[in-house]
Amino acid sequence: MTEFAEHRRVATVALVVASYDEAIAWYVERLGLLLVDDVDLGGGKRWVTVAPASGQGARLLLAEASDEAQSKSIGNQTGGRVFLFLETDDFARDHAAMLEKDVKFREAPRFEPYGTVAVFADLHGNLWDLIEPKR
Incomplete structure (x- = not known):
């Protein structure tokens, strides 16, 4: 392990x-993620991140194609x-909620x-897993 790996x-x-x-609308309304950042960088570019409400896991940087x-x-x-x-702690709950949100x-x-x-597609067709890991 390197000296900085744990950081x-x-x-x-x-x-x-x-x-x-x-x-933003899709990830917030359909997946229930929170809009964390929406910063105007000028020239039509923005720094837009969404993340799980729990605050756990990685953020998604929504990068508009240029x-x-x-x-x-x-x-x-x-x-x-x-x-x-x-990842979820209750697959049945989140699967049902996501189906309701189309x-x-x-x-x-x-x-x-x-x-x-179960595999689902986002608004552009990227494939995701909704998963409740065995603990």
């Missing part, structure tokens, strides 16, 4: 989106694989050795 953590993950405001190459990656930042994992699940819940899980 590090993954704090923020960038997610390329088509529109700041559309993404050119054609970035626009092409919207919805497919990981080549079609599950990209992010939304979150599109790609499968029925499954019970795996590591926990209860």
Whole structure:
């Protein structure tokens, strides 16, 4: 272990989106994340972060695409694989709430050795797992 390893953590993950405001609305209204930052950086750029209400886990930096190459990656930042994992302490509660908010699940819940899980797509098609890990 290096001398500084215990002082590090993954704090923020960038997610390329088509529109700041559309993404804020989706992540706040459909997933129940909190808008943490929305800072005007000038030139049409903003520093926009959302995070779980619990304050645990990484923040998402909603990064509006600024050119054609970035626009092409919207919805497919990981080549079609599950990209992010939304961990819950009550799968049934959160799954039902997300269905009510019209979150599109790609499968029925499954019970795996590591926990209860179902894949859903965000507003641009990025794949996520809703997961309640076994404790």
